[in-house]
Amino acid sequence: MATRARTEKATHPVGDSVPRIDAEEKVNGSALFADDFQFGPGMLYARIKRSAYPHALIKRVDTSKARALPGVKAVVTGDDTPGFIGLYLQDRHIFCRDRARYVGDPIAGVAAINEEIAEQAVDLIEVEYEPLPGVFDPEYGASPEAPLLHPELSKYEVVNFIFPEPDSNISNHFRIRKGDVEAAWAQCAAIVERKYRIPHVQHVPIEPHVAVAKVEESGKVTLWASSQSPFAQRNLIAKALGKSQSDIQVVAPFVGGGFGSKAGVSMEALAVVIAMKVKGRPVKLRLTREEEFFTTFVRQGVVTHFKMGCDKDGRLIAMENKFFWDGGAYTEYGVNMTRAAGYSSSGPYFVPNIKTDSYCVYTNHPVSGPMRGFGMPEMHAGLEQCIDELAYAIAMDPVQFRKINCIKTGETLVTGMTMHPTGLSECLTKAAEAIAWGRKDPPSAPNKRRGKGIALMWKAPAMPPNAGSSAKVDLNEDGTVTVSVGGQDIGQGTFTVAAQMAAAALGVPMDWVRVNTPLNTDYSPYEWQTVASRLTWSMGNAVVAAARDARQQILEMVAKAWDEDPEYLDIIDGKVISYKSEESISLKNIVVYGMSLPNDQGWIGGPVLGRGNFMPTYVTGLDPETGQGPRAVVHYTTGAQAVEVEVDMDTGKVEVLRGVAAFDVGKAINPDMVRAQMEGGFVQGISTALFEGLQLKEGFLQNSSFVDYRIATSSDAPLAIHTIIVEVPQDDGPWGARGIGEHAMVPTIPAIANAIYDAIGIRVGSPPFSSERVFLVMQDAGLVD
């Protein structure tokens, strides 16, 4: 039996921290990214003419001088792109037509034989603008006084769970009405009311966006792109150009960081439209780092208003929230973030009375799109500071306050949905313990003050109710396994997880499994998008289904050949074994060629090809007036972070000394990679808490380089991050797994803000908590001279 146990372990890598399957090619320089593909001397280079105004009518675009420049092969404008494009709300043209809505809005595109000529051509394009008054603040934008940025809003095509308000700049209004908030305030022993302004930040993948498009004479389009969403890109571009999805092939190699910026469609369609003018020639559009900061997606800015109250025993009684999301010029993707923030607006707490209004507001800022956390870091930033304040207001320890109120299994959520089994309380307890909550350590120097802070989080995958996944498992002659998926490895390690799951579900050693790359929509099975931290769960289910399908085919074949019942057969370590007859046969040679029947009576089997898919079928709609419904989301991943910080009283510099992260991931398929997500997300969270923010003045970005927009470096990472994995299984997750990628940075801003309060007794409120700001806040409070 001992031997058997070891064998099972070897063939069951789920739960083992196997090394990434793509690690070696990523350290030896051979891993191919979109910019690494070689297209030969015929390739053209594209550049984009962008709006010089945040809001203007486009009166005239004169491209004649650009067209006349030797070396220029194509020039396109909005005249070439009459169709609309957008994920949830089709509110944009690929090249803008009559109106530009942000500085950087694409007005024309050029393809030339080299980048220099393309640049020159762009400079030769003359645009006549009629500048219009702009909207640079979402609260103003939502007011009746604001100029309308999308007068046609009510005519745009929109999915049935997004609610634009006609003749306004509000492209989605999500409401929660639960209990009686007005009556509840009277029962409160303490009430906290606060406002926060969370700035736009940029994803800052180290790999800038790259897209190469080639259009055949037949009209067939191939797009090579650094992409989290090859299928969504195929779909949206096809619709915008009036093509069939099957006429567009998206090839997506390794992605050098996505964080949401390479989801949906941002710049990829520009390359396709230009390439349509120069059939047969690949056209490469590669964004500069400067363009990267404001012409793809940025994270939404938001102004959040919270009012919350609790009784004398520390029970949350009521919340009233208003979120004004700065959605930027186009909110085709961003509208769903404002919905997600609405249906999760209680934070991870049980709140019997709650009223929320979450508005997505058009502004003349860069296009706000999905970013790691999808609205949750921005919402939690203020919410978790208010929770802290409320605890202190009734003289209760913030950890104790959170223990009382945090959401527990079976409780009714803000939407009316019932909470599934969750380990949030365990995350909180363990995080508090690991940071030595309540113990005050002396600062490292006399001019420093030290403090600890904690924050909770929750987040559900935000997506259409029926976002689907599929997978394929091919067996090769030697018994090895090729897994095909449509979900992308953007660094989170999803290919490794897919291989682990396939190996475990099929019964083969981990090193027998390969994952097909690059993704190619002509050959890869469908996947909605690599977003929402949904792949381990959703794509994982598809991979398991495909592997089980293949396994079943093999077992049935062998059972027939051996004249046995498949029920007595198993696949262990790449061999089919019978528990009854104790026969055994390697997968080698039988999974493609089949097996011969006894006495040369012919053959059975054939090439084994497993298929699997998964789509949640149980998510219901929510009442547009109250936000109530039986099942708003598929599930919530919950967790806690705690930090210890030091504030330098001379400079205002905040240093995060150490961090603790505890998340309930259901089941860690690869614990080490789960920890890696928790650490990387933590540091990205620290970066957004301390350093980051797009500085926009009347729509013009002031800090579009790494010199002016600082992100965390190796010297900013804490000395240590302690990670804690909690595993309360998800009923429909593979082995109980839920996602973790995005969640890892959701509670970081408020955890740090709460620690700063603990250190210096001042609430710093809105991020970033830069040295300058913290120093000025301390000065205002009379804490320093």
Add this chain to the structure above:
Amino acid sequence: MTIHQITLTINGGYEQVDVPANMTLLQMLRDKLSLTGTKNGCNAGECGACTVLLDGEPINSCMILAVECAGADIVTVEGLAHDGVLDPVQQTIIEHGAVQCGFCTPGILISARGLLDRNPNPSEDEIREALVGNLCRCTGYLRIIDAVKDAASRQQALLT
């Protein structure tokens, strides 16, 4: 544009390349020699993804012209492994799970190799300092720092 013919050593091999006067070392490596392991993250010397060793020193290859490298000895990520054996820092980066998207990894590996060549036993602060010009958005750096420490001790063990 004037074309210059330069000769230099790349990853131990002798190369003769025709380069326009305005071509950067990064462009030469990627476009002329198909050494695409060296990445272009900002083209402004700010992100470190294009770091290569020039005569043993880590430099941003986007900030130096190819013609300036005539006669130089260049090492890129493709040149770190020898005869299929990974450099210790490549090995430890894998073992510590310090790779995620992998785009900054080549530059990180080169900076780490440069550090270990000039300082075989660096302190944690020295490692952080050496990597401060290599931006990574995925990992949070801690695993990378641990991997470099580990590589240093393995290298020491090999030498003693």
